[in-house]
Amino acid sequence: xSFLRYIGKNRLTITFVLxxxxxxxxxxxxxxKMVFSSVSDTETLWETLLDPxxxxxxxxxxxxxxxxxxxxxxLGIPLAYILARNNFPGKRLxxxxxxxxxxxxxxxxxxxxxxxxxxxxxxxxxxxKVGITFVDSFAGIVIAMIFVSIPFLIDSAKEGFKKVxxxxxxxxxxxxxxxxxxFFRITFPLAWRSILTGNIMMWARGISEFGAVIILAYHPMxxxxxxxxxFETYGLDYARPVAVLLILVSVIVFIVLRTLAYRGDxx
Amino acid sequence: MIEVNDLSVDLGEFVLKNxxxxxxEGEYFIILGPTGAGKTVLLESxxxxxxxxxxxxxxxxxxxxxxEPEKRKISIxxxxxxxxxxxxxxxxxxxxxxxxxxxxxxxxxxxxxVAELLGIGNLLHRKPDTLSGGExxxxxxxxxxxxxxxxxxxxxxxSALDPETRETVQQELRxxxxxxxxxxxxxxxxxxxxxxxxxRIAVIGEGSLMQVGTPEEIFRHPxxxxxxxxxMTRNVFLGKATKQSNGDTVFQVDGTEFVIAGETEGTYHxxxxxxxxxxxxxxxxxxxxxxxxxxxTQIQDKGxxxxxxVNAPPELSCLVTRxxxxxxxxxxxxxxxxxxxxxxxxxxx
Numbered sequence: 001x002s003f004l005r006y007i008g009k010n011r012l013t014i015t016f017v018l019x020x021x022x023x024x025x026x027x028x029x030x031x032x033k034m035v036f037s038s039v040s041d042t043e044t045l046w047e048t049l050l051d052p053x054x055x056x057x058x059x060x061x062x063x064x065x066x067x068x069x070x071x072x073x074x075l076g077i078p079l080a081y082i083l084a085r086n087n088f089p090g091k092r093l094x095x096x097x098x099x100x101x102x103x104x105x106x107x108x109x110x111x112x113x114x115x116x117x118x119x120x121x122x123x124x125x126x127x128x129k130v131g132i133t134f135v136d137s138f139a140g141i142v143i144a145m146i147f148v149s150i151p152f153l154i155d156s157a158k159e160g161f162k163k164v165x166x167x168x169x170x171x172x173x174x175x176x177x178x179x180x181x182x183f184f185r186i187t188f189p190l191a192w193r194s195i196l197t198g199n200i201m202m203w204a205r206g207i208s209e210f211g212a213v214i215i216l217a218y219h220p221m222x223x224x225x226x227x228x229x230x231f232e233t234y235g236l237d238y239a240r241p242v243a244v245l246l247i248l249v250s251v252i253v254f255i256v257l258r259t260l261a262y263r264g265d266x267x
Numbered sequence: 268m269i270e271v272n273d274l275s276v277d278l279g280e281f282v283l284k285n286x287x288x289x290x291x292e293g294e295y296f297i298i299l300g301p302t303g304a305g306k307t308v309l310l311e312s313x314x315x316x317x318x319x320x321x322x323x324x325x326x327x328x329x330x331x332x333x334x335e336p337e338k339r340k341i342s343i344x345x346x347x348x349x350x351x352x353x354x355x356x357x358x359x360x361x362x363x364x365x366x367x368x369x370x371x372x373x374x375x376x377x378x379x380x381v382a383e384l385l386g387i388g389n390l391l392h393r394k395p396d397t398l399s400g401g402e403x404x405x406x407x408x409x410x411x412x413x414x415x416x417x418x419x420x421x422x423x424x425x426s427a428l429d430p431e432t433r434e435t436v437q438q439e440l441r442x443x444x445x446x447x448x449x450x451x452x453x454x455x456x457x458x459x460x461x462x463x464x465x466x467r468i469a470v471i472g473e474g475s476l477m478q479v480g481t482p483e484e485i486f487r488h489p490x491x492x493x494x495x496x497x498x499m500t501r502n503v504f505l506g507k508a509t510k511q512s513n514g515d516t517v518f519q520v521d522g523t524e525f526v527i528a529g530e531t532e533g534t535y536h537x538x539x540x541x542x543x544x545x546x547x548x549x550x551x552x553x554x555x556x557x558x559x560x561x562x563x564t565q566i567q568d569k570g571x572x573x574x575x576x577v578n579a580p581p582e583l584s585c586l587v588t589r590x591x592x593x594x595x596x597x598x599x600x601x602x603x604x605x606x607x608x609x610x611x612x613x614x615x616x
Binding site: 172174175178186190 | 311314315316335336337339341342343345349351352353362363366367410411414416
């Protein structure tokens with residue numbers, strides 16, 4: 001009786017929980033199924049990990065995503081701050097354009113990048129003169145990753161800066177701080193958590209990028225491309241262990257970083 | 268000390284214009300104005316934190332109009348403290364000292380000095396979010412004066428506090444001003460706060476400066492309806508002053524004639540402060556020239572005092588203590604007498 005009454009009283013919660021559960025299982029089951037069915041076959045997994053092509057690809061993915069995040073940090077944070085603090089005509093347009101990489105199909109993004117950073121455009125030409133080429137190179141992987149993942153960093157950092165009361169900067173100024181000092185001693189530390197979250201998101205997004213990278217740089221081979229190649233050439237059984245490793249590594253690193261960021265927030 | 272010449276500031280919705288102020292060394296100067304009059308922006312403009320449209324600002328004989336805020340030696344304390352939330356109280360205070368490249372030993376001296384001055388020595392290791400409102404305000408003051416500014420700006424420092432804390436912080440401000448001899452520019456919307464602290468008051472409203480004077484001058488001789496209404500003179504009337512054949516000057520309003528001091532004639536505003544009107548159940552025989560019967564139309568309870576609205580006509584607002592309120596058994600609809608002196612009626616344009 002009381003159980004029925006409970007259901008009667010909480011119909012909305014129960015309905016939403018059931019629907020939520022559905023989508024949660026949809027995310028979890030494929031990942032879990034693949035990971036667990038491979039983990040039981042430890043030998044193959046171990047062999048795959050020791051395959052220099054696989055470990056090299058995973059390492060390259062993590063490293064390239066890290067480099068793009070670092071570049072994104074130095075170029076994205078200033079823009080995020082400007083957008084958080086200033087109003088100017090066309091600001092909405094700028095904000096909208098920054099988010100465009102999220103909605104553009106990533107293969108199309110790769111083509112667009114190839115156009116600009118290829119040899120037939122002055123930018124690509126200019127970089128080539130200083131010895132940087134973007135086709136089938138590490139630099140190509142990095143710019144592809146930056147392009148598709150920078151919106152996450154900029155948006156997150158911008159929200160973080162907005163939450164810092166502008167009068168904190170004003171007070172700092174009256175106390176003798178230059179605009180730079182006010183930024184680095186007050187605003188930046190206070191927005192740090194959002195910036196860190198943005199960086200983690202950007203890094204994670206970089207690791208998972210496939211479409212834009214494969215257009216610019218099939219080689220050197222990042223892990224998502226390797227998964228694709230093995231699937232195309234040898235079939236599901238060969239692609240799966242690599243995919244599992246990639247998922248495991250990404251998830252572990254993601255969890256570790258999130259935990260660190262969370263702890264930083266608590267203290 | 269500080270001079271503001273013909274300052275104009277664009278506030279988006281309206282413009283604050285032609286602000287001219289001269290504040291003396293060591294003065295406690297109040298800017299009084301209603302909420303939304305642009306008081307905070309005026310302070311920020313003086314500190315160099317808000318771009319001005321035109322005008323000049325001079326500090327101790329030097330023009331600082333285009334000077335960066337960090338070089339002006341003007342500190343600001345905001346209504347809601349605005350302490351650096353990630354820094355301890357001590358680090359909040361030290362911040363400005365570090366920015367001014369004060370030596371470590373001197374930093375310690377200054378921290379001890381302001382901590383003692385404001386009685387916050389036991390809070391130095393705490394984070395701002397663990398402090399009470401009054402404590403935060405004291406820390407904000409400590410942080411502002413630790414750098415030894417030439418001018419201290421305080422923006423509604425008492426408004427966010429509960430009445431008891433407000434009293435303490437108000438005393439603290441008065442004490443600081445006396446102990447340090449520092450020039451303070453304080454903005455508020457609270458007339459009583461202005462009277463209590465200010466050596467001089469500037470009233471702003473409707474985008475410009477309405478009147479500058481001592482509290483007494485503002486209080487007794489408001490120069491405009493705006494100032495009068497703001498100065499809590501609740502009785503402001505528009506009427507006609509005429510000289511009578513018997514030599515008296517009277518002010519006619521709603522068919523009633525107030526006897527007034529002076530010999531002015533013409534159409535004017537008149538104000539009478541509510542506390543200068545006596546209420547009695549019988550007509551009073553006294554030197555006060557004005558005594559009228561009236562009916563109580565409204566009673567506003569303010570705790571220890573009450574505002575009684577009496578329709579003579581016109582409607583007069585009178586301030587009585589709770590004691591006399593009870594003794595006279597005042598209630599709505601009761602017929603009573605109001606009495607006030609001719610000199611209590613103040614005429615202005």
